[in-house]
Amino acid sequence: MTTFDEILPVIREVLGTLTEALEKLEPVILNRDLNGRIRLILDEKLQDQPETRGAVETIVHALEKRLGPHTFPAERMVLFEPSLEMVKQGALHFPLQGFDAVTVVDRLATETDWARIEPVSSGASRIVFFSIKGGVGRSTASAVAAWSLAQSGKRVMVLDLDLESPGISTSLLPDERRPAYGITDWLVEDLVGNGAVVFEDMVTKSDLSHDGDIYVVPAHGRNPGEYVAKLGRVWMPGMDGEGLREPWAGRLARLLTALENRWQPDVILMDARAGIDEVASACITDLGAKGILLFSIDGEQAWSGYRILFQHWRRTGVACEIRERLQMVGAMIPEVNAKEYVDGLCERSWITFAEELYDAIPPGEPADAYFSFDQADETAPHFPWPIRWHRGFAALQSIHSRFQGMGKDEVKAVFGPLLRGIDAIIGFDGESHE
Amino acid sequence: MTTDFLDAHKRHWEDAELLFTAARWANADHLYGLAAECGLKRLMCAFGMKIDSASGSPARKKDRVHVDCIWEHYEAYRSGYHDGVSYSLSSLEFFSDWNIAQRYAPQGDFTREIAASHRDGAGKVYNLVKKAIWEGLIS
Numbered sequence: 001m002t003t004f005d006e007i008l009p010v011i012r013e014v015l016g017t018l019t020e021a022l023e024k025l026e027p028v029i030l031n032r033d034l035n036g037r038i039r040l041i042l043d044e045k046l047q048d049q050p051e052t053r054g055a056v057e058t059i060v061h062a063l064e065k066r067l068g069p070h071t072f073p074a075e076r077m078v079l080f081e082p083s084l085e086m087v088k089q090g091a092l093h094f095p096l097q098g099f100d101a102v103t104v105v106d107r108l109a110t111e112t113d114w115a116r117i118e119p120v121s122s123g124a125s126r127i128v129f130f131s132i133k134g135g136v137g138r139s140t141a142s143a144v145a146a147w148s149l150a151q152s153g154k155r156v157m158v159l160d161l162d163l164e165s166p167g168i169s170t171s172l173l174p175d176e177r178r179p180a181y182g183i184t185d186w187l188v189e190d191l192v193g194n195g196a197v198v199f200e201d202m203v204t205k206s207d208l209s210h211d212g213d214i215y216v217v218p219a220h221g222r223n224p225g226e227y228v229a230k231l232g233r234v235w236m237p238g239m240d241g242e243g244l245r246e247p248w249a250g251r252l253a254r255l256l257t258a259l260e261n262r263w264q265p266d267v268i269l270m271d272a273r274a275g276i277d278e279v280a281s282a283c284i285t286d287l288g289a290k291g292i293l294l295f296s297i298d299g300e301q302a303w304s305g306y307r308i309l310f311q312h313w314r315r316t317g318v319a320c321e322i323r324e325r326l327q328m329v330g331a332m333i334p335e336v337n338a339k340e341y342v343d344g345l346c347e348r349s350w351i352t353f354a355e356e357l358y359d360a361i362p363p364g365e366p367a368d369a370y371f372s373f374d375q376a377d378e379t380a381p382h383f384p385w386p387i388r389w390h391r392g393f394a395a396l397q398s399i400h401s402r403f404q405g406m407g408k409d410e411v412k413a414v415f416g417p418l419l420r421g422i423d424a425i426i427g428f429d430g431e432s433h434e
Numbered sequence: 435m436t437t438d439f440l441d442a443h444k445r446h447w448e449d450a451e452l453l454f455t456a457a458r459w460a461n462a463d464h465l466y467g468l469a470a471e472c473g474l475k476r477l478m479c480a481f482g483m484k485i486d487s488a489s490g491s492p493a494r495k496k497d498r499v500h501v502d503c504i505w506e507h508y509e510a511y512r513s514g515y516h517d518g519v520s521y522s523l524s525s526l527e528f529f530s531d532w533n534i535a536q537r538y539a540p541q542g543d544f545t546r547e548i549a550a551s552h553r554d555g556a557g558k559v560y561n562l563v564k565k566a567i568w569e570g571l572i573s
Contacts, residue, residue: 033570107569237519245519
């Protein structure tokens with residue numbers, strides 16, 4: 001019996017044998033609903049046309065036979081619509097591989113789909129800290145980056161978008177300095193048009209930097225309150241001023257713009273949730289990030305996770321829009337056999353990028369015309385910026401007190417490549433780091 | 435007979451359209467009201483409204499209303515669905531001047547304008563039902 005992953009390959013196979021019938025019906029929409037069931041949607045001009053009825057019958061019966069529970073009975077499989085463009089509106093859609101006139105419209109129960117890539121924001125550089133697996137030092141690294149940039153005189157805004165497991169604000173703020181509200185509070189209040197009430201009191205300046213400023217926007221305020229009840233509502237879509245549906249990620253983007261306008265940071269660091277998650281998707285694809293830092297240790301689970309994501313970008317045709325913003329970060333490099341470890345990490349990272357995101361260079365073509373990199377190319381997105389494991393930075397809870405006595409050299413020794421890389425992304429020459 | 439809100443919604447809509455095209459304003463108007471009611475009740479089922487299996491009617495007697503009284507009931511079920519925002523309608527599009535008893539009224543009381551305003555409201559329900567079908571929320 002056909003399972004979900006076989007739906008599109010089976011359809012390609014079936015349509016590949018029925019090209020003559022298919023041509024009579026094009027353009028065709030393959031509507032995959034929330035339950036993973038396929039329907040064909042055709043232009044209503046074809047309805048009740050004797051010359052196309054045979055083609056419809058041939059295709060629906062063939063699909064019914066092969067797709068089983070992943071489609072509808074043949075007599076209910078086809079919908080006719082006056083506007084196929086309207087069917088695509090608001091849904092993820094992409095061409096069926098190998099069939100330019102067949103569009104897959106994919107309806108997901110989640111708001112985000114990892115495939116609508118917002119252009120890079122024109123304001124302050126936005127940098128996302130992401131990892132497929134948690135516990136790799138991502139939040140610590142973002143706190144260190146915020147501290148280091150602020151020490152260099154920058155106005156830095158840090159958002160704790162790991163809403164389901166908040167943490168970074170703890171490392172930048174002692175409890176008594178936390179603001180009354182956080183991102184979760186705003187997202188909930190915004191649903192009833194009450195966001196302004198919490199807006200001014202959801203940001204606090206950290207006391208860690210004396211040369212620049214760190215504005216911390218926590219996931220929740222001093223008192224988390226009914227956090228679980230609020231978290232269960234942050235994903236709600238809202239209505240914009242014109243009564244149109246606004247996805248929750250759109251509401252988050254609106255908040256970020258408002259925060260940027262209010263506090264005028266030079267750079268915005270966003271600590272995203274680990275894994276293929278709603279918030280992570282919003283951070284990576286919906287908020288106009290300029291740099292997307294992919295934290296990873298060298299483990300099969302991590303590469304498998306990144307491969308899933310890269311393949312999705314390729315399948316949905318957006319890989320070219322996002323791949324130049326990606327940068328691998330080698331997390332928790334062990335003290336023992338560090339070089340061998342980094343070499344292995346780099347090799348597996350390169351394999352993953354090369355197979356999924358880099359261009360294949362046709363024989364005889366110049367390599368520099370393509371998005372393709374050698375394994376040893378230190379400027380390549382796959383080439384990991386290494387962060388050595390360090391006992392002193394291992395516990396996020398102790399970071400705040402640790403920052404107070406921390407020297408630049410100590411930070412540079414552990415986080416140097418990351419900090420230099422971030423400087424390059426935001427176009428900062430980094431002189432004041434020295 | 436069994437109850438099938440979706441099928442009833444479609445046939446009332448299609449027949450109303452035929453009557454509207456033929457300038458039969460009174461019965462077109464009547465069927466637009468029934469089409470909207472059936473479409474909304476099918477959506478309310480998708481949002482969690484229970485159905486009495488014996489009668490096929492909404493299990494809560496209070497939900498057994500015609501389109502002129504359905505607005506608050508629809509809103510209650512819609513707002514309990516996580517993506518209910520995608521199925522919102524303005525109360526202005528509703529049928530406060532429509533009444534099931536108008537089937538006894540003389541046809542001279544009905545005008546094109548009256549039928550057209552209800553056609554507009556029923557059309558919006560028709561589009562929401564289509565969206566729910568595309569999403570697989572109803573089938």
